[in-house]
Amino acid sequence: MHSLSEIVKKLEEVEHMIKDSEISEKDRELIQLILIKNMNIEAELYAKYLNGNSK
Secondary structure: OOOHHHHHHHHHHHHHHHHOOOOOHHHHHHHHHHHHHHHHHHHHHHHHHHHOOOO
16 A cells, blocks of 8 residues: 555656656547546545545
8 A cells, every 4th residue: 555645756756747748649549548547546536535445
C-alpha cells in the first residue's frame, strides 16, 4: 500500500511530464486514455473521501 504523500509526488511527476510533452494530432487516442484514467482516479478518490476506506 502506498502512502498518500507518495501518491502526491507521483502525480506531481506526471503533471510535469504532461507540461513538458509535445503533443501532436496522432496522440489523440493516448490523450483520451489519459483522461479516462484520470476520471477513474478522481472517482475512486472521491468515493474514498465520502465513504472512508470502504469500497
